[in-house]
Amino acid sequence: MSLPSNRLHAHIWLLKTYAIPASMYASQIWSTPFFKQGKEMDNPVQKWLLTVLKRILGVSDTTPSCCVTRECGLEPLQFNWFRATMRLYNSLTQCNSTTAKQVLHADMRLSSRSDDWSSHIISAMTVLIQEYLFKDKLRNCEFIDLNRFDVDLRERHLEF
Numbered sequence: 375m376s377l378p379s380n381r382l383h384a385h386i387w388l389l390k391t392y393a394i395p396a397s398m399y400a401s402q403i404w405s406t407p408f409f410k411q412g413k414e415m416d417n418p419v420q421k422w423l424l425t426v427l428k429r430i431l432g433v434s435d436t437t438p439s440c441c442v443t444r445e446c447g448l449e450p451l452q453f454n455w456f457r458a459t460m461r462l463y464n465s466l467t468q469c470n471s472t473t474a475k476q477v478l479h480a481d482m483r484l485s486s487r488s489d490d491w492s493s494h495i496i497s498a499m500t501v502l503i504q505e506y507l508f509k510d511k512l513r514n515c516e517f518i519d520l521n522r523f524d525v526d527l528r529e530r531h532l533e534f
Contacts, residue, residue, distance in 0.1 A: 385430045386446050393423065397451050402462040405455035406491055409498030411530060414452040415439050453527065460523055467517050479515050502526040
């Protein structure tokens, strides 16, 4: 059964209820290459979401992505993915497992020499207001205040 086309809010509500949570699955691991500013719309999941939203709204494919997401009351998926990744990082810094902590420390030490999880996160911190504070805390595997991080991430998005 399909929804009537005059019920756009219902289509968007269903998308927010089912598609966005599905996009979060394991995003803390696979989404890190898309955290850099300007890479938000390069992800296939984000592209699919924008295509669906543009079809629901009945706008042309050339409509700017930021306008479509704003009109639907959504942020780029990168926002949710980046926050989830930082929550995972914080939980690793405070976990009881010495093995998990050792893996985090090793990954952070390797970040300057490789293209991996922690190097993606560190490079994505560029352009944040408190970039140097966050990068320093990451390199030292210290807890990051997520409230500050969210404010900086939102500022970066609005400025872009």
